[in-house]
Amino acid sequence: xxxxxxxxxxxxxxxxxxxxxxxxxxxxxxxxxxxxxxxxxxxxxxxxxxxxxxxxxxxxxxxxxxxxxxxxxxxxxxxxxxxxxxxxxxxxxxxxxxxxxxxxxxxxxxxxxxxxxxxxxxxxxxxxxxxxxxxxxxxxxxxxxxxxxxxxxxxxxxxxxxxxxxxxxxxxxxxxxxxxxxxxxxxxxxxxxxxxxxxxxxxxxxxxxxxxxxxxxxxxxxxxxxxxxxxxxxxxxxxxxxxxxxxxxxxxxxxxxxxxxxxxxxxxxxxxxxxxxxxxxxxxxxxxxxxxxxxxxxxxxxxxxxxxxxxxxxxxxxxxxxxxxxxxxxxxxxxxxxxxxx
Amino acid sequence: xxxxxxxxxxxxxxxxxxxxxxxxxxxxxxxxxxxxxxxxxxxxxxxxxxxxxxxxxxxxxxxxxxxxxxxxxxxxxxxxxxxxxxxxxxxxxxxxxxxxxxxxxxxxxxxxxxxxxxxxxxxxxxxxxxxxxxxxxxxxxxxxxxxxxxxxxxxxxxxxxxxxxxxxxxxxxxxxxxxxxxxxxxxxxxxxxxxxxxxxxxxxxxxxxxxxxxxxxxxxxxxxxxxxxxxxxxxxxxxxxxxxxxxxxxxxxxxxxxxxxxxxxxxxxxxxxxxxxxxxxxxxxxxxxxxxxxxxxxxxxxxxxxxxxxxxxxxxxxxxxxxxxxxxxxxxxxxxxxxxxxxxxxxxxxxxxxxxxxxxxxxxxxxxxxxxxxxxxxxxxxxxxxxxxxxxxxxxxxxxxxxxxxxxxxxxxxxxxxxxxxxxxxxxxxxxxxxxxx
Numbered sequence: 021x022x023x024x025x026x027x028x029x030x031x032x033x034x035x036x037x038x039x040x041x042x043x044x045x046x047x048x049x050x051x052x053x054x055x056x057x058x059x060x061x062x063x064x065x066x067x068x069x070x071x072x073x074x075x076x077x078x079x080x081x082x083x084x085x086x087x088x089x090x091x092x093x094x095x096x097x098x099x100x101x102x103x104x105x106x107x108x109x110x111x112x113x114x115x116x117x118x119x120x121x122x123x124x125x126x127x128x129x130x131x132x133x134x135x136x137x138x139x140x141x142x143x144x145x146x147x148x149x150x151x152x153x154x155x156x157x158x159x160x161x162x163x164x165x166x167x168x169x170x171x172x173x174x175x176x177x178x179x180x181x182x183x184x185x186x187x188x189x190x191x192x193x194x195x196x197x198x199x200x201x202x203x204x205x206x207x208x209x210x211x212x213x214x215x216x217x218x219x220x221x222x223x224x225x226x227x228x229x230x231x232x233x234x235x236x237x238x239x240x241x242x243x244x245x246x247x248x249x250x251x252x253x254x255x256x257x258x259x260x261x262x263x264x265x266x267x268x269x270x271x272x273x274x275x276x277x278x279x280x281x282x283x284x285x286x287x288x289x290x291x292x293x294x295x296x297x298x299x300x301x302x303x304x305x306x307x308x309x310x311x312x313x314x315x316x317x318x319x320x321x322x323x324x325x326x327x328x329x330x331x332x333x334x335x336x337x338x339x340x341x342x343x344x345x346x347x348x349x350x351x352x353x354x355x356x357x358x359x360x361x362x
Numbered sequence: 363x364x365x366x367x368x369x370x371x372x373x374x375x376x377x378x379x380x381x382x383x384x385x386x387x388x389x390x391x392x393x394x395x396x397x398x399x400x401x402x403x404x405x406x407x408x409x410x411x412x413x414x415x416x417x418x419x420x421x422x423x424x425x426x427x428x429x430x431x432x433x434x435x436x437x438x439x440x441x442x443x444x445x446x447x448x449x450x451x452x453x454x455x456x457x458x459x460x461x462x463x464x465x466x467x468x469x470x471x472x473x474x475x476x477x478x479x480x481x482x483x484x485x486x487x488x489x490x491x492x493x494x495x496x497x498x499x500x501x502x503x504x505x506x507x508x509x510x511x512x513x514x515x516x517x518x519x520x521x522x523x524x525x526x527x528x529x530x531x532x533x534x535x536x537x538x539x540x541x542x543x544x545x546x547x548x549x550x551x552x553x554x555x556x557x558x559x560x561x562x563x564x565x566x567x568x569x570x571x572x573x574x575x576x577x578x579x580x581x582x583x584x585x586x587x588x589x590x591x592x593x594x595x596x597x598x599x600x601x602x603x604x605x606x607x608x609x610x611x612x613x614x615x616x617x618x619x620x621x622x623x624x625x626x627x628x629x630x631x632x633x634x635x636x637x638x639x640x641x642x643x644x645x646x647x648x649x650x651x652x653x654x655x656x657x658x659x660x661x662x663x664x665x666x667x668x669x670x671x672x673x674x675x676x677x678x679x680x681x682x683x684x685x686x687x688x689x690x691x692x693x694x695x696x697x698x699x700x701x702x703x704x705x706x707x708x709x710x711x712x713x714x715x716x717x718x719x720x721x722x723x724x725x726x727x728x729x730x731x732x733x734x735x736x737x738x739x740x741x742x743x744x745x746x747x748x749x750x751x752x753x754x755x756x757x758x759x760x761x762x763x764x765x766x767x768x769x770x771x772x773x774x775x776x777x778x779x780x781x782x783x784x785x786x787x788x789x790x791x792x793x794x795x796x797x798x799x800x
Contacts, residue, residue: 160637180567
């Protein structure tokens with residue numbers, strides 16, 4: 021079956037009340053044990069996740085929001101960095117798939133506490149775990165874990181490197197709103213240099229055929245990003261009229277201490293999305309923000325809450341995308357693993 | 363009665379004297395006595411080393427190692443480091459002063475020299491600190507350190523930030539005709555970088571150290587060497603721009619030399635994509651263009667020495683996230699195979715040039731004995747097996763540490779015999795049986 025035919029097949033309604041009727045051919049098109057980053061995924065693999073998420077989204081509209089897909093499986097949220105929405109989103113996603121969920125939170129880097137990340141994870145793994153969802157301040161931490169563990173690893177954000185489920189949910193949201201991704205003009209605005217959300221969005225959007233422009237001050241948007249195939253701009257007003265989607269990243273106030281820009285006020289004046297500035301945009305522009313929002317800094321409150329905003333849609337999409345990811349990475353494997361095979 | 367030892371039937375390569383041919387080497391009372399063909403039948407020998415099919419060179423010199431003693435003996439000691447040197451074919455090593463406490467006084471230098479004598483595996487020469495505590499503020503007592511055995515001065519991983527302190531250090535070291543070794547890095551530009559600043563660091567979201575962070579310091583210190591007339595040596599050049607700066611300075615007659623490491627001419631920042639801390643180094647692994655510039659410099663004479671920057675770290679220290687891991691890779695036991703394979707086999711560098719870079723080149727910079735097989739010289743000799751294909755196996759290392767970026771590499775080239783002062787301190791068979799008496 022060609023990918024196109026497979027997709028048609030998947031979009032047919034099944035009318036089954038048991039749970040999402042998952043397409044038979046998802047398995048051969050998804051063979052990964054981990055989801056670490058979007059750089060390494062193919063276009064086809066990204067579409068498998070989005071299509072699977074499509075089916076799972078429907079579950080959230082039911083009165084009983086649960087399916088037995090991961091019954092008996094254990095998902096551990098291993099968060100070494102503060103996070104509210106990503107952790108809650110993964111937790112709810114796992115619960116809706118009937119998995120058992122354990123939250124593990126630790127402040128600061130593992131090395132400061134004397135135990136290595138690998139030791140921490142191996143100890144938890146020994147209790148029998150199917151998926152680790154990992155958030156860590158160090159770029160590469162999920163890769164390190166994937167190398168040393170037998171369990172599936174899902175990257176929930178590593179340093180400034182990747183945040184693949186955020187990238188996938190942003191793209192899912194765009195596909196929902198616009199009906200397509202290919203050919204769209206997408207701007208990502210903010211601290212691109214330090215943003216894992218930007219990187220995962222760039223990889224995913226480019227693979228699906230969107231045109232991407234990264235926008236922000238020259239100290240936070242290196243011109244070298246052009247080498248990835250995106251356009252680089254330091255002038256938001258020049259970019260606004262041509263974009264279909266604009267993704268406003270959170271500006272981290274602590275970056276200012278690093279002297280990357282003179283003041284929050286100046287940043288806001290140059291790169292903040294205000295109602296006045298929005299008049300330059302296409303009328304059907306979609307506005308996104310991965311949260312949490314600094315209202316009045318990168319985006320004006322009336323814009324964040326306005327009719328063009330997809331911010332809450334993104335949160336909703338996040339649940340469906342994370343259900344799809346958890347389902348795909350553990351699919352087809354024996355339920356009991358861990359302690360006995362060590 | 364004097365003890366006589368013969369190395370028979372090998373190809374002798376002694377670039378300092380322009381020798382390259384099949385010769386026997388006669389060693390008597392710890393000194394080179396004669397190089398000639400057909401010495402085998404003449405006289406009684408305590409030992410005859412069969413060097414047929416092997417290459418006989420002056421004892422190799424590694425002018426940049428970290429032996430961790432005093433302070434971090436769990437990672438390396440002078441004894442284990444000297445054993446690693448002997449196993450790697452090195453008869454002399456120069457130990458950097460970034461120990462704990464720093465080697466910044468006469469007693470500390472004497473301690474290292476004495477520990478080296480006790481180990482009796484390789485000659486251990488201290489490099490003293492330029493400033494007290496390597497803090498970059500006040501000059502350390504270089505005169506005392508020279509008495510204690512120091513052969514050069516460096517603040518090593520802590521570059522001297524204050525240009526005036528560096529100027530005085532150069533001028534003061536010149537009084538003793540000692541070289542100042544420069545870990546060239548501008549600490550402000552390098553910032554919190556953990557790898558080379560480039561396309562790969564951008565993709566990985568890791569903070570980078572730009573090439574400029576090295577080059578501005580190389581440029582500054584070349585200028586200071588020029589105005590003081592002192593001898594400056596740039597450690598581990600890693601960028602195309604640094605090689606070019608040294609080339610230009612040499613052309614202008616400034617007394618500057620430089621060294622390159624096997625990892626900087628064999629690996630690029632692409633290796634960091636694995637997030638394996640064994641590829642974390644300072645200066646960082648750079649780009650293919652930088653590797654090419656270093657290879658060109660090795661060939662045309664801009665680079666004067668190959669040095670390992672042997673930097674042992676415990677497994678616990680390295681088994682953390684890339685950004686949290688310490689910098690450094692081991693090198694004493696991989697320098698010969700990686701250099702021979704990369705430079706001679708793959709790039710066609712003449713063998714005599716490689717031997718020069720590993721012996722007389724560094725010996726001259728440090729002003730130490732060795733580097734040549736001239737009759738009357740101490741019998742520091744390395745006998746190399748350049749034929750046998752093997753793979754880098756960290757489990758055979760004499761070093762206490764295993765943080766090696768070349769694990770499993772298919773290579774040729776290894777030390778079959780290492781002799782210090784006419785005494786065999788390493789022979790290949792012993793590698794398989796480390797407890798065998800030597």
